[in-house]
Amino acid sequence: MGPTAEPDPCEGNPDCQQALAELYTYLDGELTIQKRTIIRTHLDLCSPCGDRYVFETELRQVVSMRCQEKVPEALRNRIAEAIRNEMGR
Numbered sequence: 001m002g003p004t005a006e007p008d009p010c011e012g013n014p015d016c017q018q019a020l021a022e023l024y025t026y027l028d029g030e031l032t033i034q035k036r037t038i039i040r041t042h043l044d045l046c047s048p049c050g051d052r053y054v055f056e057t058e059l060r061q062v063v064s065m066r067c068q069e070k071v072p073e074a075l076r077n078r079i080a081e082a083i084r085n086e087m088g089r
């Protein structure tokens, strides 16, 4: 009967617009203490925005963990190859 898409409770709310617009800057730690407090308070009070914050935080952790795993492996392969070349002489 109704449309399948649920209305976004944050849409049209200027507090949410601001919190989401500053979310990445907040995660990067580049906001002033005053602005951090405003965003932090909103994330605590508004669960849709709080969920988005948790999602972005976890996404960043996964990405950084994958990047850290890749670098040593490539390095290890290169070292193993160098040792093999050295021993093959």
Ligand SMILES: [Zn+2]
Pocket: 010, 013, 015, 016, 019, 042, 046, 047, 048, 049, 050
């Ligand atoms: Zn919100």
